Amino acid sequence: MTAQDGTGRRNFWQKLQAIDRxxxxxxxxxxxxxxxxxxxxxxxxxxxxxxxxxxxxxxxPRDKALAISIDYGPDTQAELQPMLVALLRHAFATHxxxxxxxxxxxGLGLGEDALRQVTAEFNAHATTHDDxxxxxxxxxFWGWSTPPVTVILGMGENIAKVxxxxxxxxxxxxxxITKHLKNYGDIGILVSxxxxxxPLSWINLAQTQFGVRLGCGITAVSAADFYPYLNSxxxxxxxGGMKGAAxxxxxxxxxxxxxDQVWHLRMKGTEAMSSQSAAxxxxxxFIIIGNIAFFATRxxxx
Amino acid sequence: MQRRLPLILVLLTGIxxxxxxxxxxxxxxxxxxxxxNDVQRIITAFGLVxxxxxxxxxxxxxxxxxxxxxxxSYITIITLVVSAVIGVFGGLDPTKPGILPTHIAGFSFHIxxxxxxxxxxLGATMFSLLAFFMASAAYRAFRARNxxxxxxxxxxxxxxxxxxxLGRMIFHPLPSFAEWILxxxxxxxKRGINFGIQLGIFATALKIVLGIERGWLGGGGGK
Numbered sequence: 001m002t003a004q005d006g007t008g009r010r011n012f013w014q015k016l017q018a019i020d021r022x023x024x025x026x027x028x029x030x031x032x033x034x035x036x037x038x039x040x041x042x043x044x045x046x047x048x049x050x051x052x053x054x055x056x057x058x059x060x061p062r063d064k065a066l067a068i069s070i071d072y073g074p075d076t077q078a079e080l081q082p083m084l085v086a087l088l089r090h091a092f093a094t095h096x097x098x099x100x101x102x103x104x105x106x107g108l109g110l111g112e113d114a115l116r117q118v119t120a121e122f123n124a125h126a127t128t129h130d131d132x133x134x135x136x137x138x139x140x141f142w143g144w145s146t147p148p149v150t151v152i153l154g155m156g157e158n159i160a161k162v163x164x165x166x167x168x169x170x171x172x173x174x175x176x177i178t179k180h181l182k183n184y185g186d187i188g189i190l191v192s193x194x195x196x197x198x199p200l201s202w203i204n205l206a207q208t209q210f211g212v213r214l215g216c217g218i219t220a221v222s223a224a225d226f227y228p229y230l231n232s233x234x235x236x237x238x239x240g241g242m243k244g245a246a247x248x249x250x251x252x253x254x255x256x257x258x259x260d261q262v263w264h265l266r267m268k269g270t271e272a273m274s275s276q277s278a279a280x281x282x283x284x285x286f287i288i289i290g291n292i293a294f295f296a297t298r299x300x301x302x
Numbered sequence: 303m304q305r306r307l308p309l310i311l312v313l314l315t316g317i318x319x320x321x322x323x324x325x326x327x328x329x330x331x332x333x334x335x336x337x338x339n340d341v342q343r344i345i346t347a348f349g350l351v352x353x354x355x356x357x358x359x360x361x362x363x364x365x366x367x368x369x370x371x372x373x374x375s376y377i378t379i380i381t382l383v384v385s386a387v388i389g390v391f392g393g394l395d396p397t398k399p400g401i402l403p404t405h406i407a408g409f410s411f412h413i414x415x416x417x418x419x420x421x422x423x424l425g426a427t428m429f430s431l432l433a434f435f436m437a438s439a440a441y442r443a444f445r446a447r448n449x450x451x452x453x454x455x456x457x458x459x460x461x462x463x464x465x466x467x468l469g470r471m472i473f474h475p476l477p478s479f480a481e482w483i484l485x486x487x488x489x490x491x492k493r494g495i496n497f498g499i500q501l502g503i504f505a506t507a508l509k510i511v512l513g514i515e516r517g518w519l520g521g522g523g524g525k
Contacts, residue, residue: 032433042466043467045477074417074422074425077426109413112394112395112414149342153338224488228489243465280465283440287441291446294445
């Protein structure tokens with residue numbers, strides 16, 4: 001009887017260790033999908049790297065522009081696109097000019113999507129010309145150019161020379177914003193939103209040679225790689241993964257509320273926090289179950 | 303000469319690229335600007351032609367020889383041609399049309415529509431598969447076999463919980479502790495690794511410029 005029980009238990013732990021991966025996929029799918037279908041909002045509390053970036057942009061002089069480099073493609077847009085949207089909202093809410101470029105060619109469409117969304121949000125509530133967000137006056141979308149070394153170094157001398165025409169085909173030199181946005185000297189901070197090591201290229205070439213202040217928005221898995229540069233002060237702030245995006249959304253929402261801009265805008269980073277929390281908990285549960293099964297099997301064998 | 307000429311070019315451009323950082327003479331800086339802004343761009347443009355040529359050659363060869371998964375090569379070639387033609391001649395969106403019609407009745411196929419409705423979901427789908435593979439791999443491979451693995455496991459737990467707002471609800475100081483792990487032990491290790499990597503990059507670059515490392519010439523000529 002005891003032997004049978006022992007055999008039965010051993011089989012159970014072994015079976016548990018060799019569980020069909022499709023069951024794991026099913027659980028992951030459920031924990032990701034259910035919170036999206038039945039959302040429960042969890043507001044994140046901003047961490048110091050996010051707060052630093054927010055404070056820097058918020059207190060930046062009005063005549064200094066925010067430059068955003070879209071260094072990611074559609075594969076990581078779920079994590080990084082909310083950062084771009086939040087940064088644009090912040091810049092327009094604080095009346096900073098924005099210059100945007102893409103180092104990754106597939107980032108162009110994402111930049112265009114974000115600009116359309118945010119300009120529509122602001123222009124829907126605008127009553128005067130000053131309230132409106134206008135292409136060529138309040139922002140410029142310079143587009144994409146290559147190779148990166150040429151672009152990064154060239155922008156320190158003359159942006160219009162690196163991007164002779166903007167994304168929409170207009171001559172950059174003829175845009176009203178270009179009078180105030182000629183090179184890095186007119187940029188208060190450049191934020192590289194990236195799924196790769198592009199922020200380091202900005203440090204190596206733009207910051208080292210021209211002294212431009214930098215921030216970065218990166219995927220959660222690569223956040224660990226950028227901490228040395230954050231703590232050394234080379235990055236003035238950092239948004240790490242979807243949580244970083246959600247934190248920034250919260251800060252921007254509070255800032256806009258101070259301006260009486262309570263528009264109840266969609267915050268995709270914050271919306272996804274419930275799903276991400278559930279997925280992380282599920283993975284932790286998987287690891288615990290896997291380890292219990294592993295030790296139970298090992299003890300039986302010994 | 304076939305090998306010597308590229309080696310001489312690399313030696314000269316490598317030395318030139320390095321010395322322009324240290325000598326602020328006007329003539330040298332002008333030449334450096336021309337190299338960066340004009341010469342590099344022309345080389346990159348040739349690279350684009352070479353890339354498209356290689357891609358087409360590779361896939362036509364696959365189709366001709368009916369190699370493994372050859373029907374997918376048709377998809378690659380068709381999407382390359384269609385997106386290039388629409389991108390160049392079709393305009394950016396309906397408000398800024400190009401010379402090519404990008405509407406059939408209510409159906410729009412300008413480049414932003416193609417991008418938003420095809421490339422974005424395809425890219426997002428590929429990346430989101432990671433969540434499934436990571437969960438499966440974590441279940442099967444993440445074992446506390448020894449002290450090092452246990453420490454790794456503990457750090458992973460703290461960071462995973464610290465990376466979501468739920469972590470604060472479970473244990474209030476958890477996000478701060480996760481932040482400390484990233485900002486102190488992680489940073490110390492990363493700095494050490496980065497020093498090693500940068501020294502390695504510098505040594506490799508020097509070997510290429512001086513012609514000691516010749517693997518880039520092709521034909522397995524590395525010394």
